[in-house]
Amino acid sequence: MDTLTRLEATIAQRLTAAPEESYVAKLHAKGLPKIAQKLGEEATEAVIAALAGDEAELVGEAADLLFHLLVLLGAKGVALEQVLAELDRREGVSGLAEKAARSE
Numbered sequence: 799m800d801t802l803t804r805l806e807a808t809i810a811q812r813l814t815a816a817p818e819e820s821y822v823a824k825l826h827a828k829g830l831p832k833i834a835q836k837l838g839e840e841a842t843e844a845v846i847a848a849l850a851g852d853e854a855e856l857v858g859e860a861a862d863l864l865f866h867l868l869v870l871l872g873a874k875g876v877a878l879e880q881v882l883a884e885l886d887r888r889e890g891v892s893g894l895a896e897k898a899a900r901s902e
């Protein structure tokens with residue numbers, strides 16, 4: 799099982815934990831608007847790290863961003879698998895477009 803799939807499962811388990819023991823449960827208890835706000839903040843922090851920080855900072859902010867995206871997807875009942883399938887579909891579409899462009 800890959801890292802994101804494992805993390806998705808951990809997040810799903812932690813949703814029902816005690817909020818004082820679990821960051822995931824605490825954030826979930828605050829509701830979808832707070833989860834969405836956190837994701838936006840983490841995205842901004844990743845952008846700032848990319849433009850002004852060092853590589854380690856960007857790695858940390860990117861990890862925060864992916865983690866909070868998984869929390870949001872979990873709260874909305876969207877499986878990581880659905881997102882990966884959409885990326886696979888696009889890869890297929892762009893692969894076909896590239897092939898078509900090469901044969902012109």
Ligand SMILES: N=c1c2ncn([C@@H]3O[C@H](COP(=O)(O)OP(=O)(O)OP(=O)(O)O)[C@@H](O)[C@H]3O)c2ncn1[C@@H]1O[C@H](COP(=O)(O)O)[C@@H](O)[C@H]1O
Pocket residue numbers: 805808809812819820821822823861862865
């Ligand atoms: N990957 C993460 C992870 N990344 C970031 N964070 C938390 O995300 C928060 C983001 O930091 P901020 O300073 O922006 O937020 P904050 O001040 O703590 O929170 P707010 O005041 O904004 O609500 C920090 O508290 C981090 O600890 C994470 N918390 C948990 N995980 C994973 O989720 C699993 C379950 O965690 P628990 O729910 O805590 O058991 C853990 O085992 C980890 O694998």
